[in-house]
Amino acid sequence: MRTVTTKSTPDDPDPVRIGQAPTTRRQVVAKVFWTAIWLVYFAGPVAELFRSGTSAADRVLGGTGLALFVVAYFALVFRHMWRGVSLSFVYGVLGLLLTLSTVLSWTLGFSWLVLFIFTSVVSGVVLPWQHARWAVPVVTVVLLAVGARFPEIRGYYLFAYGLPAMGSGYTMVGVQYLIRTTKELRAAREEVARLAANEERLRLARDLHDLLGHSLSLITLKSELAGRMLPDKPDAAASQVADIERVSRQALVDVREAVTGYRRPRLAVELAGARAALRTAGITATVDPALESGHHGLAADGEGALAWALRESVTNVVRHSGARRCEVLLAEEWEADERRYLCLTVLDDGTGPPRVRHEGNGLTGLRERLALADGRLETGPAPGGHGFALRAFVPFAAGGPPGGAGTEPVASPAPLNDPA
Template structure:
């Protein structure tokens, strides 16, 4: 069984090792730590040592927060901007303390602050803080007595900020793409469920209507014509088996309608309902691209005639670009705009199928009767 992103343990995958990668870069904090250790006989030396250790611990703590970040969330460590601001502010205060205690060796902390700003703050504020730290540190190397000019700290700090910004943007874009992909998959699954429900409705609606009509006819014939009644019961068994086979094929996903098959079913259904059927003798004129759509049209139209029309005659007309089912019954109830009835699931499903191949469903109330027509322009 596959897991979704919500099911993933945040400690799994590459993020498990995020703190290790961060720890590797702690190598550059050995300079201020060594400088502090060289002054361990002074208060300033121990202040530098303690401040450096705290600085490193907070920095690593940030990456541990990244590790525990909920899967699929943007590349930010904190649930609120305030916590990110606090983390950056504390690191800046510790960096200043280290520089005051041991001098220029403490400027190694500038790169870490820039990186921390980019992953703790919104992008704009991250860049502002990173640029301010880079420029301030470089200016200090020019202005503070005893310090040597160091363009490398300016370049290194800005490049580190740019690198981590690029990584964060890439991760965020990937998360957005994954979210879109999951949403598309969810919509595709929902569409497939709707399609299956629509097809199942069409299959059972037609088949059960025919079975019901033939069962009523058989019941009427038991006393007056037992032989024909037995024939109708035999048809009932065949129809029920066919319906079961259709449902199974629909579930298995390879059910295929045929236009001649639907005409044959229409003839049986209309005869069972004692409706005179005027059906075409050939389907050769209908192109392959429209045969399935016209088969659905006949199934839906004839089912509605048998169920609702009270008609005495039903005519099916096929051309190369249209299929029409017309009857002389009571007509449609609740017609909508431009002759489109409010309709049920069957007509809704037919409209969707027609739209998929650029065809149009047209319904017309006749005098008397009703016409359902699908036309490919």
């Protein structure tokens, strides 16, 4: 059976918040660091300024121009990141960067051609795709034209400067497209969540109306009728009051059944909670794809019992196991009596079962829940003797379609031994 592995850390999974404005001081520091670290490529031009034989005028021109270039570069990147900028401002700053790159490279030497690569990169970052696809080649062409005046590098400057400028620029265009797509996906997921919550509210409103509308109307009508009968027809009024009691009791039963259905845990919901809990604890989660699909033929009580089993087992893994990995599997199994069971297995690589034969309240309650659903619980060491294994079995509902779990039936393995 194939499995899908996801891994997270207990810290923020994206402290840099790529493509998003920072919201904390730590994120600001991270963004500044990851933007400034690339300035190490200015080591060549800076070294040229301090090389013996460099005139004072060249040092002033180079130092002033480089400082202005860095300030303009950071101003454009961070203004684009935080609040967005107009195209006129973008083209104004890009024109300044391209001018500085041209003048400094032409005047001070070929090592300054690296400025064109930064100009190409920032063009891919701040410009829309329709503009960036032309701006990046223009910057590269200007770089090649300026670099052609240095005979000592004509043999390799195309590969040392030209291709990196073109490639880096278009790479950032692709990154920006990915960021934009991610933002759209995030917005779509939030919209789906809002629609789902709204649909749930509408369903609750419909159910309450269907459950209580008729009953409350009938109670109101009979109450008015009994009030009119009381002075002259006490026996008839008593009959109406008895009807009121019967209708109200039935309404109470209906409400309780509805609330029980709303509160019943579901595997899909518990799986999402399990992923979040394991991710927060820094435990690698390996989840069987069969858990993502529906389980036709599984009774509501059976699904609820498996959901409780998943919740309890993951809670124990997070709190007590000290595990680094957790595996959640789902399989359909045949028993010796030809009954089909759905088996939920949770394995970890932690400390294993306790040496003292004693179960906590959680596992005891889980056994009772599974027994009410005609299922059972098995616990013991994980395969290989390292870690803990929990297996929860519930039967399929009578008459359920074959293969309801979407998995191949397998023979039931030997039961796990309870922790001893």
